[in-house]
Amino acid sequence: MKSIKHAIATAVAEHTGFPAADIVNLIEYPPNPELGDLALPCFQFAKQLRKNPALIASELADKLAGIDGIGNANAQGGYLNLTLERSTYALSIVDRALQSVHDLFSEERGTGHTVAVDYSAPNIAKPFGVGHLRSTIIGQAIVRLMREDGYRVEGVNHLGDWGTQFGKNIAAYLKWGDEETVRKNPVRELFKLYVRFHEEAREHPELEDEGRYWFKQLEEGHEQANRLWRWFIDESLRAFQETYKTLGVEFDHYLGESFYNDKMDAIVDELRAKGLLVEDDGAEVVDLSAYDMPPCIIKKSDGTSIYATRDLAAADYRHRVLGADTLVYVVGAEQKLHFQQVFKVLELLGRDYAKRCTHVAFGLMKFNGERLSTRRGHVVYLEDVLNKAIEEAKRIIQEKNPNLADQDGVARSVGVGAVIFNDLKTYRIHEVDFRYEDVLNFDGETGPYVQYTHARACSVLRKAGTDAQPLNWPTQVQPDDVEWALILRLAQAGEALARAVDEFDPSVMARYVLHVCHAFNRFYHNNPILQADDPLRAARLALTQATRNVIAKALYLIGLDAPQEM
Numbered sequence: 001m002k003s004i005k006h007a008i009a010t011a012v013a014e015h016t017g018f019p020a021a022d023i024v025n026l027i028e029y030p031p032n033p034e035l036g037d038l039a040l041p042c043f044q045f046a047k048q049l050r051k052n053p054a055l056i057a058s059e060l061a062d063k064l065a066g067i068d069g070i071g072n073a074n075a076q077g078g079y080l081n082l083t084l085e086r087s088t089y090a091l092s093i094v095d096r097a098l099q100s101v102h103d104l105f106s107e108e109r110g111t112g113h114t115v116a117v118d119y120s121a122p123n124i125a126k127p128f129g130v131g132h133l134r135s136t137i138i139g140q141a142i143v144r145l146m147r148e149d150g151y152r153v154e155g156v157n158h159l160g161d162w163g164t165q166f167g168k169n170i171a172a173y174l175k176w177g178d179e180e181t182v183r184k185n186p187v188r189e190l191f192k193l194y195v196r197f198h199e200e201a202r203e204h205p206e207l208e209d210e211g212r213y214w215f216k217q218l219e220e221g222h223e224q225a226n227r228l229w230r231w232f233i234d235e236s237l238r239a240f241q242e243t244y245k246t247l248g249v250e251f252d253h254y255l256g257e258s259f260y261n262d263k264m265d266a267i268v269d270e271l272r273a274k275g276l277l278v279e280d281d282g283a284e285v286v287d288l289s290a291y292d293m294p295p296c297i298i299k300k301s302d303g304t305s306i307y308a309t310r311d312l313a314a315a316d317y318r319h320r321v322l323g324a325d326t327l328v329y330v331v332g333a334e335q336k337l338h339f340q341q342v343f344k345v346l347e348l349l350g351r352d353y354a355k356r357c358t359h360v361a362f363g364l365m366k367f368n369g370e371r372l373s374t375r376r377g378h379v380v381y382l383e384d385v386l387n388k389a390i391e392e393a394k395r396i397i398q399e400k401n402p403n404l405a406d407q408d409g410v411a412r413s414v415g416v417g418a419v420i421f422n423d424l425k426t427y428r429i430h431e432v433d434f435r436y437e438d439v440l441n442f443d444g445e446t447g448p449y450v451q452y453t454h455a456r457a458c459s460v461l462r463k464a465g466t467d468a469q470p471l472n473w474p475t476q477v478q479p480d481d482v483e484w485a486l487i488l489r490l491a492q493a494g495e496a497l498a499r500a501v502d503e504f505d506p507s508v509m510a511r512y513v514l515h516v517c518h519a520f521n522r523f524y525h526n527n528p529i530l531q532a533d534d535p536l537r538a539a540r541l542a543l544t545q546a547t548r549n550v551i552a553k554a555l556y557l558i559g560l561d562a563p564q565e566m
């Protein structure tokens, strides 16, 4: 929905000649509501209009007073202060949230664009690391946020399913592995074998040769090597998919690194033909010294291609075959240089989409101060973390609401939601710490707090029995300050979505829904809903229903369930 800010900006644009899109961003919510609901500082127009800001503000005040929904416009200093016509505005926002909450959030700005989002991308036969968890959570949210905004999104899982590691996996499995044990617990068992391989290789370095031998066999199509490799992939994927199901995460494509095995020659040939390949210590690289970057390695001295080459082939694939005009990579901040190099090489190759490639980086997450998985020895497994969160959630729910019907289902939504929300409420670049007692605190800035607020709204509506009936804000009711604060929050849904999308930052949506919940809970505690008399009761019920819709949508967008009861 075009927000009231847009209506104001359009009118101001007509008067000042400045672009409306810039004016929208100048409009503020004054910290002190006495001053009005919205304010526009006019200092920026002074130079070009050759008038002082106070005069501009007062001219604009005259002009804007006539706009639908604006109750009062006045100039103060260089500021234009605007007060909205509360009941008309309440009706329009509540109506939107009730009729089509999608329109409250979205102006479908992405129509006509296709975005490929690369997220999760764990490595086969290794535990799901913290980077993969954060990538999965942030990526899934970005996918949903962008779809809501009208983009066509292709979600891609760029699985790590190729490389010398698999030679070692095969060698270790052939030496010490057992089919039954692996089947039961593929990722843990295969990783155990892999760790053992490294340990034993320290005393028996000839093991490394065996690993290399098997990787070469794999590359050359050796039957048994390929069968084992496929099997490792199938078993690991099965385990990962279990985790994705728990997290409620989906992909449009599973295209692992091996998918590009036969698609890299074309890139290498093109690089060579364009004179971009140079030799460096036996390897073939693209020299990026002119851009203050180390060379991008395309082919190692032994002729094998590497990570970057696969990413170049994958980028072309996403553009040409998947039809993406924008490429997004949700990958840990430690790979910053890798993506700078890949994007630069795409640019040197003349790919016009190179300008629309973004590395969406994020920081570490620690679990009770520990890293999720480390190279050897100590490993915290994601599924254990999720299971414990679900168990704890169940314990809390049983205590709070022993008669709740679907306790297991709700515990799953709450436990998983707690993990997801804890990740997303912080700006992604920052490090995240995870402690069960914090993330499951129903009174903190947590997933359970937001879900509980949603369930509270559902419960009011259930008791009123109005769930099926269409409600709306009766125009004869003038919202009081508490209701008004909530309505203004609901009205900001569109701004939250646009910013979250433009900055690839789901935390904008997570913080938005927290604000909505704070405003709703204040309303709930201050203003009797069911005990009020009509038309006030009808107004408050409509506002409750509108809020419920907005919270449910926001939760969906960041990947959380919204149970009706908890």
Ligand SMILES: NC(=[NH2+])NCCC[C@H](N)C(=O)O
Pocket: 118, 121, 122, 123, 158, 159, 160, 311, 314, 329, 331
């Ligand atoms: N297109 C990409 N490079 N995506 C990210 C892949 C992440 C890689 N599997 C890793 O664990 O480090």
